[in-house]
Amino acid sequence: MIRYTIIDSHRNMKENRRKALAQFFTVSKQLSKEKALEQVGFCDWYESEYAVKWFEVVAAVGDTVVGYLRCFRNPDDIKEWYIGDVYVLKEYRKRKIASHMYDRVFKELGRYEAAERVIATVNKANTASIGFHMYKGFSDTGKNIEFASFYADPDETVYVKRLFKVLPFPDDMPDEKIKSFILPLWTEYCKKTGISGKKKTEQKLDEIMKARRTSKIDFRTIWSGNSLAGFRYNGEDYIP
Numbered sequence: 001m002i003r004y005t006i007i008d009s010h011r012n013m014k015e016n017r018r019k020a021l022a023q024f025f026t027v028s029k030q031l032s033k034e035k036a037l038e039q040v041g042f043c044d045w046y047e048s049e050y051a052v053k054w055f056e057v058v059a060a061v062g063d064t065v066v067g068y069l070r071c072f073r074n075p076d077d078i079k080e081w082y083i084g085d086v087y088v089l090k091e092y093r094k095r096k097i098a099s100h101m102y103d104r105v106f107k108e109l110g111r112y113e114a115a116e117r118v119i120a121t122v123n124k125a126n127t128a129s130i131g132f133h134m135y136k137g138f139s140d141t142g143k144n145i146e147f148a149s150f151y152a153d154p155d156e157t158v159y160v161k162r163l164f165k166v167l168p169f170p171d172d173m174p175d176e177k178i179k180s181f182i183l184p185l186w187t188e189y190c191k192k193t194g195i196s197g198k199k200k201t202e203q204k205l206d207e208i209m210k211a212r213r214t215s216k217i218d219f220r221t222i223w224s225g226n227s228l229a230g231f232r233y234n235g236e237d238y239i240p
Contacts, residue, residue, distance in 0.1 A: 002066065002097060004104050007056040010043045010070075017058070017065075024065035028087040043070070050075060050150060055108060057101040059088070067097040071105050071118070076147045079116040079225050081109055086120075102136050106163065115163050116225035121145050121156040133159045164239070166232055168220050175209040182221070182231055189231075189238045208233070 007013055013021070018040050025036040047054045052073045059067030067088040074080040083105060088097045109115045120138065122129045130140075138159035145152040169178055183205065190201045211217045222230040222239060230239035 001061070002095070003060050004100055005058045005060065006104060006108055007058060009054060010047045010056060016063070020060070020063055020065045021058070021068065024068060024089070027089060047072070057104045059097050059101060066092040067101055069101050069105070074147045078114045081115055081118045083118060083120045098132065099136065109163055110165060114225045116227065117160050117162050119145070119158050119160045121152045122159050123153065123156050125155065137161045162224055164229060165223050166220050167223060178209065179205055185228070185231060185238065185240065188240055
């Protein structure tokens with residue numbers, strides 16, 4: 001059975017885990033034992049140098065590490081997080097380990113209110129990685145990575161995924177406040193769905209407010225970080 005663990009700080013990693021990770025690096029990165037131990041130490045420096053906030057996802061079978069990645073916040077932008085150094089042992093590939101590790105990242109980032117997006121760098125020639133990131137909801141920006149003094153290969157471009165959370169309107173929020181809050185997005189949604197005119201747009205929203213009170217519809221907000229990004233209406237998400 002594969003177990004996935006979030007490690008909040010590499011520098012606070014337990015000694016047995018550090019040794020298991022060093023063994024993982026000897027195989028995944030084809031390093032000597034000495035170089036693998038140096039790599040573990042390098043991670044300590046890496047976290048100190050770049051991370052405002054940092055965590056790692058480790059996939060393990062028993063005491064053996066079979067998958068690994070690190071994620072840290074852009075030191076220049078609290079809205080952005082970076083996934084890097086993703087490895088899965090060859091004999092454990094095609095078991096969706098990388099996919100599950102990414103899912104753990106997305107879930108963990110839900111704890112951080114300001115998190116709006118997560119990025120990863122992908123080599124332009126790596127079709128497998130491109131396909132994987134597209135499958136996980138990323139899109140290619142066509143740009144090189146730019147923050148702090150962080151370096152990426154010039155043949156790599158940044159792939160980005162927006163992070164969203166769906167929240168209900170507070171029960172005590174008056175309808176008029178909800179309407180003023182959501183109206184700009186609602187107006188855009190009406191244009192998209194063929195409802196035109198200010199009167200019709202506001203009339204439809206009034207109908208939704210009444211139906212919402214009787215639980216006849218599902219009407220909730222969608223947030224990206226601390227910014228209102230859209231809404232969910234009867235199972236349909238509208239995000240401009």
